[in-house]
């Protein structure tokens with residue numbers, strides 16, 4: 001099992017690691033990593049593994065397959081040996097934009113009082129899909145509410161909770177904008193401010209909402225009678 005250092009510190013940009021496996025397609029497994037793997041609508045990290053002799057292995061993305069976190073090299077990269085030590089460093093500019101966008105998506109969840117049916121984080125544009133029922137969504141009103149929450153600079157924290165604690169706290173579950181999955185034993189909750197947003201999330205986020213910067217709802221698309229796609233971009 002790879003130790004997932006980004007879970008406890010999303011701001012950690014590099015670590016030393018030992019190669020534990022190189023699969024038949026060239027995917028690299030490490031004993032620990034700062035590379036987030038594609039999940040929850042957030043793209044996996046890209047970056048560089050630097051070998052002891054200084055040569056670089058460029059990583060195009062990171063995925064999880066059959067329970068294993070795999071660093072996927074770009075085409076034509078050298079293959080490391082199992083047991084070799086490397087320094088693993090993410091493309092921080094890419095990741096930080098994703099962290100800002102991802103955190104902004106939580107704020108949109110807190111503003112739109114409807115069920116989320118899907119979402120995708122991107123560095124230029126992100127989207128959230130809602131089942132709006134009888135609600136109507138107003139682009140300008142959501143943009144204003146979003147930027148107000150950004151300006152209020154609410155702290156963003158992750159905490160773990162057990163299935164048993166969730167089961168004994170129906171009120172807590174009711175306040176979540178997305179319902180938690182069960183069965184894994186414990187769930188990571190992402191909390192913004194005291195009451196802004198609470199939902200299960202394993203992604204990477206900024207420390208406080210002001211770090212998101214100015215954002216806007218660029219478009220609300222009609223995806224059927226009850227479904228709307230809310231697109232978010234940076235305003236600056």
Ligand SMILES: [Zn+2]
Pocket residue numbers: 102103106190201202203204205
């Ligand atoms: Zn999240």
